[in-house]
Amino acid sequence: MKIECCNVSYRYDVPGAGWALSDVDFSLDQGEKVAVIGPAGSGKTTLIQLIDALILPVQGDIRYDGQSVLSLSKAGRLSSIRRRIGVLFQFPEHQFFHETAYDELTFTLQNFFDLNEGEIERRAREVVGRFQLDVDVLRQISPFYLSSGEKRKLALASALLSSPEVLILDEPTAGMDASGRRELIRLIAGLKDVTIILVTHNLEDFLDIVDRCIILSEARLAADIRKDHLIRSLDVFQSAGIVPPLVLRVQDWLAKEGVNLPRTVFDMDQLIGLLRHSR
Ligand SMILES: Nc1ncnc2c1ncn2[C@@H]1O[C@H](COP(=O)(O)OP(=O)(O)O)[C@@H](O)[C@H]1O
Numbered sequence: 001m002k003i004e005c006c007n008v009s010y011r012y013d014v015p016g017a018g019w020a021l022s023d024v025d026f027s028l029d030q031g032e033k034v035a036v037i038g039p040a041g042s043g044k045t046t047l048i049q050l051i052d053a054l055i056l057p058v059q060g061d062i063r064y065d066g067q068s069v070l071s072l073s074k075a076g077r078l079s080s081i082r083r084r085i086g087v088l089f090q091f092p093e094h095q096f097f098h099e100t101a102y103d104e105l106t107f108t109l110q111n112f113f114d115l116n117e118g119e120i121e122r123r124a125r126e127v128v129g130r131f132q133l134d135v136d137v138l139r140q141i142s143p144f145y146l147s148s149g150e151k152r153k154l155a156l157a158s159a160l161l162s163s164p165e166v167l168i169l170d171e172p173t174a175g176m177d178a179s180g181r182r183e184l185i186r187l188i189a190g191l192k193d194v195t196i197i198l199v200t201h202n203l204e205d206f207l208d209i210v211d212r213c214i215i216l217s218e219a220r221l222a223a224d225i226r227k228d229h230l231i232r233s234l235d236v237f238q239s240a241g242i243v244p245p246l247v248l249r250v251q252d253w254l255a256k257e258g259v260n261l262p263r264t265v266f267d268m269d270q271l272i273g274l275l276r277h278s279r
């Protein structure tokens, strides 16, 4: 699904509120992976709520395969947009409320899709199998008994159960330890055909798997940069009030010191490998 944000502005309906997003314009093709970064309060969560059609633009429009979100009824937004988008909200485990992990996993499919129990279980086994979780165990235990890494995986599996064309992730690795982060990133990296919109404070973690980076600053789109150009755009990060990823800062510094590498790399281990070979 092609998603076009056309000069989108949004203001929360509270007294004295300014623009939470102002004149944001970009488009995403099916399968693109984009990181959305920006300081706290810059509008990241607002943007993904707009893309998920949970809230509607106050000005501008969002088009999904050309269809305006403003042309759809609430039911139409659910069937034409929201069912095609999977969302992993920030700290999803704080919203768990089912008795068993299996019910937590399948809640959306049970309630918003017209599928029989057999089909739901088949999908659950297929997705959960990739995640080193076991449906039969999930049926027996409370989601609260899972480890923090397993809780996050359960929430991601739940978002993927409906085979979404688009996956939105709001700070998916926040609060996780290094091994949990690595595993989650590996799972996300495996979603080749899915459009991924990923809000993160740890761009470093995801640099290897994204194609593009959208930088928000004070409700505006400060930059929309293809990954290959990031190394030449470090000043954009600085002026938006974000520290650029270390792996890029090191390469920038090396270039200034006259050390020219054959290509830009986006992962610290790869950078170390390149430096070893170029000695
Ligand atoms: N529910 C809300 N009601 C009123 N203002 C809000 C609400 N949610 C966010 N805001 C305001 O909108 C702006 C953007 O917030 P948000 O999209 O949450 O930013 P981010 O996710 O980048 O931290 C901020 O000024 C924030 O205070």
Ligand SMILES: [Mg+2]
Pocket: 044, 045, 046
């Ligand atoms: Mg946020």
